[in-house]
Protein backbone atom coordinates (compact mmCIF):
# COMPACT_ATOMS: atom_id res chain seq x y z
CA UNK A 1 0.00 0.00 0.00
CA UNK A 2 1.35 3.40 -0.84
CA UNK A 3 2.01 5.90 1.84
CA UNK A 4 -1.35 7.64 2.15
CA UNK A 5 0.30 10.84 3.22
CA UNK A 6 2.39 11.16 0.08
CA UNK A 7 -0.59 10.12 -1.92
CA UNK A 8 -2.71 12.81 -0.45
CA UNK A 9 -0.28 15.62 -0.26
CA UNK A 10 -0.26 15.72 -4.01
CA UNK A 11 -1.49 19.20 -4.12
CA UNK A 12 -4.63 18.23 -2.91
CA UNK A 13 -7.46 17.81 -4.81
CA UNK A 14 -10.14 20.22 -3.96
CA UNK A 15 -13.54 18.76 -4.41
CA UNK A 16 -16.22 20.01 -6.71
CA UNK A 17 -19.67 20.65 -5.38
CA UNK A 18 -20.55 17.94 -2.98
CA UNK A 19 -24.18 18.72 -2.94
CA UNK A 20 -25.14 18.70 -6.56
CA UNK A 21 -26.31 22.13 -7.58
CA UNK A 22 -29.66 22.35 -9.29
CA UNK A 23 -29.86 20.86 -12.77
CA UNK A 24 -29.95 23.33 -15.64
CA UNK A 25 -33.19 25.17 -15.98
CA UNK A 26 -35.39 24.23 -18.92
CA UNK A 27 -34.42 27.55 -20.49
CA UNK A 28 -30.69 26.98 -20.23
CA UNK A 29 -31.09 23.41 -21.42
CA UNK A 30 -33.14 24.61 -24.37
CA UNK A 31 -30.53 27.25 -25.17
CA UNK A 32 -27.84 24.61 -25.09
CA UNK A 33 -29.88 22.30 -27.30
CA UNK A 34 -30.45 25.23 -29.62
CA UNK A 35 -26.69 25.74 -29.92
CA UNK A 36 -26.16 22.04 -30.54
CA UNK A 37 -28.58 21.87 -33.41
CA UNK A 38 -27.13 24.93 -35.06
CA UNK A 39 -29.53 27.55 -33.75
CA UNK A 40 -26.70 29.45 -32.08
CA UNK A 41 -23.71 31.17 -33.57
CA UNK A 42 -22.26 29.31 -36.54
CA UNK A 43 -19.35 27.17 -35.53
CA UNK A 44 -16.83 25.13 -37.43
CA UNK A 45 -16.06 23.11 -34.32
CA UNK A 46 -16.40 19.39 -34.69
CA UNK A 47 -19.80 18.05 -33.65
CA UNK A 48 -19.84 17.24 -29.97
CA UNK A 49 -22.00 15.46 -27.57
CA UNK A 50 -22.74 17.17 -24.33
CA UNK A 51 -24.65 16.09 -21.35
CA UNK A 52 -25.43 17.38 -17.94
CA UNK A 53 -22.95 16.08 -15.40
CA UNK A 54 -24.40 15.56 -11.94
CA UNK A 55 -22.42 17.62 -9.50
CA UNK A 56 -21.10 19.85 -12.22
CA UNK A 57 -21.33 23.57 -11.74
CA UNK A 58 -24.87 24.71 -12.16
CA UNK A 59 -26.06 26.61 -15.10
CA UNK A 60 -27.91 29.40 -13.43
CA UNK A 61 -31.46 28.56 -12.71
CA UNK A 62 -32.59 31.23 -15.09
CA UNK A 63 -36.31 31.25 -15.31
CA UNK A 64 -36.58 28.53 -12.72
CA UNK A 65 -38.11 30.69 -10.05
CA UNK A 66 -41.51 30.91 -11.68
CA UNK A 67 -43.25 28.60 -14.07
CA UNK A 68 -44.19 30.81 -16.98
CA UNK A 69 -47.59 30.32 -18.58
CA UNK A 70 -49.22 31.69 -21.69
CA UNK A 71 -47.87 34.68 -23.57
CA UNK A 72 -46.05 36.11 -20.60
CA UNK A 73 -44.45 32.75 -20.13
CA UNK A 74 -43.39 32.47 -23.75
CA UNK A 75 -41.96 35.98 -23.66
CA UNK A 76 -40.13 35.36 -20.43
CA UNK A 77 -38.78 32.07 -21.78
CA UNK A 78 -37.45 33.64 -24.97
CA UNK A 79 -35.85 36.49 -23.02
CA UNK A 80 -34.23 33.94 -20.80
CA UNK A 81 -32.97 32.03 -23.83
CA UNK A 82 -31.39 35.18 -25.19
CA UNK A 83 -29.70 35.87 -21.87
CA UNK A 84 -28.41 32.34 -21.53
CA UNK A 85 -27.23 32.06 -25.13
CA UNK A 86 -25.53 35.47 -25.11
CA UNK A 87 -23.74 35.08 -21.83
CA UNK A 88 -20.83 33.13 -23.24
CA UNK A 89 -18.13 34.63 -25.45
CA UNK A 90 -17.28 32.07 -28.13
CA UNK A 91 -14.38 33.01 -30.39
CA UNK A 92 -14.90 33.25 -34.16
CA UNK A 93 -15.12 29.70 -35.56
CA UNK A 94 -11.80 29.96 -37.43
CA UNK A 95 -9.98 30.68 -34.15
CA UNK A 96 -11.45 27.77 -32.20
CA UNK A 97 -8.73 25.14 -31.65
CA UNK A 98 -9.59 21.83 -33.32
CA UNK A 99 -8.47 19.48 -30.59
CA UNK A 100 -8.15 20.36 -26.91
CA UNK A 101 -7.37 17.82 -24.19
CA UNK A 102 -7.27 18.71 -20.51
CA UNK A 103 -5.28 16.48 -18.16
CA UNK A 104 -6.68 17.22 -14.77
CA UNK A 105 -7.90 16.27 -11.32
CA UNK A 106 -11.60 16.97 -11.19
CA UNK A 107 -11.35 18.79 -7.88
CA UNK A 108 -8.14 20.78 -8.48
CA UNK A 109 -8.71 24.55 -8.32
CA UNK A 110 -6.14 25.28 -11.04
CA UNK A 111 -7.84 22.79 -13.34
CA UNK A 112 -11.21 24.35 -12.54
CA UNK A 113 -9.78 27.73 -13.49
CA UNK A 114 -8.86 26.41 -16.94
CA UNK A 115 -12.24 24.71 -17.29
CA UNK A 116 -14.06 27.94 -16.40
CA UNK A 117 -12.16 29.68 -19.21
CA UNK A 118 -12.90 26.93 -21.75
CA UNK A 119 -16.56 26.73 -20.74
CA UNK A 120 -17.07 30.49 -20.85
CA UNK A 121 -15.53 30.68 -24.32
CA UNK A 122 -17.43 27.58 -25.39
CA UNK A 123 -14.25 25.85 -26.56
CA UNK A 124 -14.84 22.10 -26.83
CA UNK A 125 -12.39 19.97 -24.85
CA UNK A 126 -11.88 16.40 -23.81
CA UNK A 127 -10.85 15.52 -20.28
CA UNK A 128 -8.35 12.92 -19.16
CA UNK A 129 -8.76 12.38 -15.44
CA UNK A 130 -5.31 11.72 -14.00
CA UNK A 131 -4.77 9.21 -11.23
CA UNK A 132 -2.93 11.29 -8.59
CA UNK A 133 -1.13 8.20 -7.27
CA UNK A 134 0.32 6.68 -10.42
CA UNK A 135 -0.02 9.70 -12.75
CA UNK A 136 0.25 7.20 -15.55
CA UNK A 137 -1.93 9.35 -17.80
CA UNK A 138 0.78 12.05 -17.89
CA UNK A 139 3.80 9.74 -18.05
CA UNK A 140 4.44 11.12 -21.54
CA UNK A 141 5.10 14.61 -20.10
CA UNK A 142 8.10 15.94 -18.15
CA UNK A 143 5.74 18.19 -16.23
CA UNK A 144 4.29 16.34 -13.26
CA UNK A 145 1.47 18.62 -12.22
CA UNK A 146 -2.00 19.29 -13.55
CA UNK A 147 -3.53 21.01 -15.39
CA UNK A 148 -1.81 20.20 -18.66
CA UNK A 149 -3.68 21.37 -21.73
CA UNK A 150 -2.82 19.93 -25.11
CA UNK A 151 -4.02 22.27 -27.83
CA UNK A 152 -3.78 20.90 -31.35
CA UNK A 153 -0.83 18.81 -30.25
CA UNK A 154 0.98 21.54 -28.28
CA UNK A 155 1.47 21.05 -24.53
CA UNK A 156 0.59 24.04 -22.33
CA UNK A 157 1.27 24.05 -18.60
CA UNK A 158 0.45 26.23 -15.58
CA UNK A 159 -3.15 27.43 -15.37
CA UNK A 160 -2.49 31.17 -15.71
CA UNK A 161 -0.06 30.64 -18.54
CA UNK A 162 -2.45 28.27 -20.30
CA UNK A 163 -5.17 30.92 -20.08
CA UNK A 164 -2.84 33.67 -21.36
CA UNK A 165 -1.77 31.59 -24.34
CA UNK A 166 -5.31 30.51 -25.18
CA UNK A 167 -6.61 34.08 -24.80
CA UNK A 168 -4.01 35.26 -27.24
CA UNK A 169 -4.88 32.50 -29.64
CA UNK A 170 -8.64 33.15 -29.71
CA UNK A 171 -8.34 36.92 -29.60
CA UNK A 172 -9.34 38.92 -32.68
CA UNK A 173 -7.40 42.03 -31.56
CA UNK A 174 -4.05 42.41 -29.87
CA UNK A 175 -4.41 40.58 -26.58
CA UNK A 176 -3.73 42.97 -23.71
CA UNK A 177 -4.36 42.28 -20.03
CA UNK A 178 -5.44 45.33 -18.02
CA UNK A 179 -3.49 46.29 -14.91
CA UNK A 180 -6.47 45.74 -12.62
CA UNK A 181 -7.24 42.39 -14.21
CA UNK A 182 -3.62 41.26 -13.83
CA UNK A 183 -3.53 42.39 -10.21
CA UNK A 184 -6.58 40.34 -9.26
CA UNK A 185 -5.38 37.30 -11.16
CA UNK A 186 -2.20 37.44 -9.10
CA UNK A 187 -4.31 37.78 -5.97
CA UNK A 188 -6.09 34.55 -6.88
CA UNK A 189 -2.83 32.63 -7.39
CA UNK A 190 -0.95 34.13 -4.47
CA UNK A 191 -3.69 34.55 -1.86
CA UNK A 192 -7.13 33.15 -2.53
CA UNK A 193 -5.99 29.70 -3.52
CA UNK A 194 -4.06 29.25 -0.25
CA UNK A 195 -7.24 29.74 1.78
CA UNK A 196 -8.96 26.75 0.24
CA UNK A 197 -7.27 23.76 1.90
CA UNK A 198 -7.32 25.18 5.44
CA UNK A 199 -11.06 25.75 4.97
CA UNK A 200 -12.21 22.53 3.36
CA UNK A 201 -10.13 20.35 5.69
CA UNK A 202 -10.79 22.55 8.73
CA UNK A 203 -12.56 19.94 10.85
CA UNK A 204 -12.57 16.17 10.61
CA UNK A 205 -16.12 16.18 9.29
CA UNK A 206 -15.30 18.80 6.66
CA UNK A 207 -12.21 16.84 5.64
CA UNK A 208 -14.37 13.74 5.26
CA UNK A 209 -16.98 15.66 3.29
CA UNK A 210 -14.23 16.83 0.93
CA UNK A 211 -12.60 13.45 0.53
CA UNK A 212 -15.88 11.70 0.01
CA UNK A 213 -16.25 13.75 -3.13
CA UNK A 214 -12.61 13.34 -4.17
CA UNK A 215 -12.76 9.58 -3.72
CA UNK A 216 -15.96 9.32 -5.73
CA UNK A 217 -14.95 11.58 -8.60
CA UNK A 218 -11.19 11.14 -8.89
CA UNK A 219 -9.55 8.49 -11.04
CA UNK A 220 -8.92 5.78 -8.42
CA UNK A 221 -9.09 2.02 -8.43
CA UNK A 222 -11.75 0.47 -6.19
CA UNK A 223 -9.19 -0.37 -3.50
CA UNK A 224 -7.54 3.05 -3.64
CA UNK A 225 -10.93 4.72 -3.29
CA UNK A 226 -11.61 3.51 0.24
CA UNK A 227 -8.13 4.37 1.54
CA UNK A 228 -8.13 7.72 -0.16
CA UNK A 229 -11.32 8.77 1.57
CA UNK A 230 -10.26 8.01 5.14
CA UNK A 231 -6.47 8.28 5.00
CA UNK A 232 -6.77 11.34 2.81
CA UNK A 233 -9.17 13.11 5.13
CA UNK A 234 -6.99 12.36 8.16
CA UNK A 235 -3.78 13.42 6.44
CA UNK A 236 -5.21 16.60 5.00
CA UNK A 237 -6.77 17.58 8.29
CA UNK A 238 -3.21 17.62 9.69
CA UNK A 239 -1.63 19.16 6.62
CA UNK A 240 -4.18 21.96 6.58
CA UNK A 241 -3.02 23.03 10.06
CA UNK A 242 0.53 23.30 8.72
CA UNK A 243 -0.68 25.25 5.73
CA UNK A 244 -2.42 27.68 8.07
CA UNK A 245 0.90 28.40 9.73
CA UNK A 246 2.79 28.57 6.47
CA UNK A 247 0.43 31.19 5.07
CA UNK A 248 -0.01 33.01 8.36
CA UNK A 249 -3.70 32.31 8.67
CA UNK A 250 -5.12 32.49 12.17
CA UNK A 251 -8.83 32.02 11.51
CA UNK A 252 -9.34 30.28 8.17
CA UNK A 253 -13.07 31.02 7.90
CA UNK A 254 -12.55 34.69 8.75
CA UNK A 255 -9.81 34.84 6.12
CA UNK A 256 -12.10 33.27 3.53
CA UNK A 257 -14.92 35.68 4.34
CA UNK A 258 -12.52 38.59 4.20
CA UNK A 259 -11.28 37.49 0.78
CA UNK A 260 -14.87 37.15 -0.46
CA UNK A 261 -15.68 40.67 0.77
CA UNK A 262 -12.47 42.09 -0.67
CA UNK A 263 -13.39 40.66 -4.04
CA UNK A 264 -16.98 41.89 -3.85
CA UNK A 265 -15.71 45.36 -3.00
CA UNK A 266 -13.32 45.29 -5.94
CA UNK A 267 -16.34 44.89 -8.23
CA UNK A 268 -17.26 48.44 -7.24
CA UNK A 269 -20.94 47.96 -8.00
CA UNK A 270 -20.35 46.42 -11.44
CA UNK A 271 -21.74 43.03 -12.41
CA UNK A 272 -18.23 41.72 -13.02
CA UNK A 273 -14.74 43.06 -12.54
CA UNK A 274 -14.73 43.17 -16.34
CA UNK A 275 -17.87 45.39 -16.33
CA UNK A 276 -20.87 43.88 -18.09
CA UNK A 277 -18.89 40.73 -18.96
CA UNK A 278 -16.47 38.65 -16.94
CA UNK A 279 -12.78 39.21 -17.56
CA UNK A 280 -9.91 36.83 -16.79
CA UNK A 281 -9.89 37.83 -13.13
CA UNK A 282 -13.61 37.03 -12.77
CA UNK A 283 -12.99 33.66 -14.41
CA UNK A 284 -10.01 32.96 -12.14
CA UNK A 285 -11.87 33.77 -8.90
CA UNK A 286 -14.89 31.78 -10.06
CA UNK A 287 -12.74 28.86 -11.20
CA UNK A 288 -10.92 28.38 -7.92
CA UNK A 289 -14.06 28.86 -5.81
CA UNK A 290 -16.12 26.46 -7.90
CA UNK A 291 -14.76 23.28 -6.27
CA UNK A 292 -15.64 24.50 -2.78
CA UNK A 293 -18.88 26.35 -3.45
CA UNK A 294 -21.19 23.53 -2.38
CA UNK A 295 -19.05 22.21 0.44
CA UNK A 296 -19.59 23.49 3.98
CA UNK A 297 -16.87 26.11 3.51
CA UNK A 298 -18.46 27.46 0.34
CA UNK A 299 -21.95 27.44 1.80
CA UNK A 300 -20.70 29.35 4.84
CA UNK A 301 -18.89 31.82 2.59
CA UNK A 302 -22.04 32.59 0.61
CA UNK A 303 -24.19 32.77 3.76
CA UNK A 304 -21.83 35.15 5.56
CA UNK A 305 -20.61 37.48 2.82
CA UNK A 306 -21.90 39.40 -0.18
CA UNK A 307 -20.21 37.25 -2.83
CA UNK A 308 -23.29 35.14 -3.64
CA UNK A 309 -24.87 37.41 -6.25
CA UNK A 310 -21.65 37.76 -8.25
CA UNK A 311 -21.11 34.00 -7.99
CA UNK A 312 -24.60 33.38 -9.34
CA UNK A 313 -23.97 35.79 -12.24
CA UNK A 314 -20.79 33.88 -13.00
CA UNK A 315 -22.64 30.57 -13.01
CA UNK A 316 -25.07 32.11 -15.49
CA UNK A 317 -22.31 33.51 -17.68
CA UNK A 318 -20.09 30.44 -17.73
CA UNK A 319 -23.10 28.22 -18.30
CA UNK A 320 -23.04 24.67 -19.52
CA UNK A 321 -19.65 22.93 -19.75
CA UNK A 322 -18.23 22.74 -23.27
CA UNK A 323 -16.58 19.46 -22.27
CA UNK A 324 -17.01 16.72 -24.84
CA UNK A 325 -18.43 13.60 -23.30
CA UNK A 326 -17.26 10.43 -25.03
Ligand SMILES: N[C@@H](CCC(=O)N[C@@H](CS)C(=O)NCC(=O)O)C(=O)O
Pocket residue numbers: 009010011012013014105108109110111132144145146147157158159160
Ligand atom coordinates in the same frame (compact mmCIF):
# COMPACT_ATOMS: atom_id res chain seq x y z
N1 LIG B 1 0.94 26.86 -10.70
C1 LIG B 1 0.30 25.66 -11.17
C2 LIG B 1 -0.04 24.81 -9.97
C3 LIG B 1 -0.56 23.45 -10.39
C4 LIG B 1 -0.66 22.51 -9.21
O1 LIG B 1 -0.06 22.72 -8.16
N2 LIG B 1 -1.45 21.46 -9.40
C5 LIG B 1 -1.54 20.46 -8.40
C6 LIG B 1 -2.96 19.88 -8.37
S1 LIG B 1 -4.15 21.00 -7.67
C7 LIG B 1 -0.60 19.32 -8.74
O2 LIG B 1 -0.61 18.81 -9.83
N3 LIG B 1 0.23 18.93 -7.78
C8 LIG B 1 1.21 17.89 -7.96
C9 LIG B 1 0.73 16.50 -7.68
O3 LIG B 1 -0.47 16.22 -7.63
O4 LIG B 1 1.60 15.66 -7.52
C10 LIG B 1 -0.93 26.04 -11.97
O5 LIG B 1 -1.44 27.15 -11.81
O6 LIG B 1 -1.36 25.24 -12.84
